[in-house]
Amino acid sequence: MATTSVVDRLRARVGHSAPPVSAAVEAGHLKRFAEAIGDPNPRWLREAPPTFLVALVPTSMHLAEAEEYGKGWLNGGNRFEYVEPVTVGDRITATGKVADVYEKTGSSGSLLFIIFETEYVNQHGRTVARLRGTAIRR
Amino acid sequence: MNVHVGDEIPELVKHPTTRQLVQYAGAQGDFYEIHYDQDYARSVGLPGVILHGLLKAAFLGQLVTDWLGERGTLKNFEVSYRGVDQPGRPYRSRGRVTKVDGPLVELEVWGEDPGGNKTTVGSATVEMKG
Numbered sequence: 547m548a549t550t551s552v553v554d555r556l557r558a559r560v561g562h563s564a565p566p567v568s569a570a571v572e573a574g575h576l577k578r579f580a581e582a583i584g585d586p587n588p589r590w591l592r593e594a595p596p597t598f599l600v601a602l603v604p605t606s607m608h609l610a611e612a613e614e615y616g617k618g619w620l621n622g623g624n625r626f627e628y629v630e631p632v633t634v635g636d637r638i639t640a641t642g643k644v645a646d647v648y649e650k651t652g653s654s655g656s657l658l659f660i661i662f663e664t665e666y667v668n669q670h671g672r673t674v675a676r677l678r679g680t681a682i683r684r
Numbered sequence: 685m686n687v688h689v690g691d692e693i694p695e696l697v698k699h700p701t702t703r704q705l706v707q708y709a710g711a712q713g714d715f716y717e718i719h720y721d722q723d724y725a726r727s728v729g730l731p732g733v734i735l736h737g738l739l740k741a742a743f744l745g746q747l748v749t750d751w752l753g754e755r756g757t758l759k760n761f762e763v764s765y766r767g768v769d770q771p772g773r774p775y776r777s778r779g780r781v782t783k784v785d786g787p788l789v790e791l792e793v794w795g796e797d798p799g800g801n802k803t804t805v806g807s808a809t810v811e812m813k814g
Contacts, residue, residue: 575711582711583742584698587749596745596761597738601712618728619716621737623764623806628757680764684729 552614553658556647559609563643567603571636575601594632599666599675600624603640615658615683622659622680630674637669645678658683687789687812691781693751698743700735702771708739730768737765740775740804744793747777748808756787756812763793767803774798779808787812 571594579601580590587595594602632638646661659682666675705719717724718734725733741763748758769775779793788811795804 579711582704582708583739583746584704585742585746585749587746589749595742596749596758597742600738618718618730621765623762624738624741625760625762627760631757 552611553647553649556609556612556644556658556660559644560647561643561645563641566639566641568637568639569603571602571632571634571638573634576634592634596626596628597624599626599632599638599640599677602638603666609644609660612658612660612681612683616656618684620682620684622682624680625678627676628674629676630668630672632666632668632674636674638674639667640664641667655684687781687784689781689784693747693779693781693791696743696747696750696777698775698777700739700769700771700773700775702733705733705735705739705771708736712736712738714738732770734768734770735775737763737804740765740769740795741806743775743777744779744795744804744806744808747779747793748791748810751779752810754813756789756810758808759788759811760809761806762808763804763806765804767797767801769795769797769803782807787814 576590579598585595642662642664645663648659650657659680662679664677665673668674709715709719718730719736720733722732744763776796779791781789782792783790788809791808793806793808794802797803
């Protein structure tokens with residue numbers, strides 16, 4: 547069955563990290579992000595608001611083959627752990643991996659869950675945040 | 685520190701528009717069509733374009749940081765998306781204190797659609813300054 551093989555191929559990725567991706571925290575990007583979420587707190591001119599890291603560097607590996615499953619993506623949830631503040635001028639390196647892949651069958655059909663984990667490290671080599679995200683194909 | 689279990693934190697009501705979804709798509713770099721292309725959204729079984737889950741998370745993040753101010757630091761923040769929300773409808777973010785353990789305060793947070801359905805549920809842990 548084609549569907550089963552997609553799940554098997556994705557499961558084979560569990561535990562493997564994607565190549566790290568780095569980006570600098572720029573004042574202009576922070577400002578655009580704060581405007582987009584509609585949060586006028588002047589603190590966010592210098593400091594990253596709680597969900598900003600998802601905009602800085604991609605949090606999920608490109609899993610194009612998952613798109614063979616179902617017809618659309620849904621975000622199931624996000625869990626952030628904050629260790630140190632992230633501010634303008636920091637250079638953040640994100641390393642993501644697929645932590646789990648599983649299928650669930652409910653009343654409305656089958657769903658494929660892909661759990662991503664990303665660790666964010668600053669220019670001093672210190673972990674600033676971790677993110678766990680649940681992507682769903684339906 | 686004057687925080688007690690059961691305290692409700694001031695609610696935050698947002699009025700997301702399709703324009704804001706496009707603005708957010710650009711700021712996050714998430715160009716999935718379900719957030720700005722009505723025909724595409726309907727083709728995958730949605731009622732129309734929907735809010736980014738992470739935009740709703742940002743609203744809940746603001747709920748917490750507005751309440752917290754400079755009194756402490758956000759340590760953990762978790763959200764689960766339980767339902768879809770469409771632009772043009774107010775989105776109400778609410779929360780309450782569920783646990784106080786020394787400097788650590790846990791909050792339950794959620795976002796409601798106009799029907800009162802909790803379409804986003806989550807929690808936050810903050811560490812208050814001594």
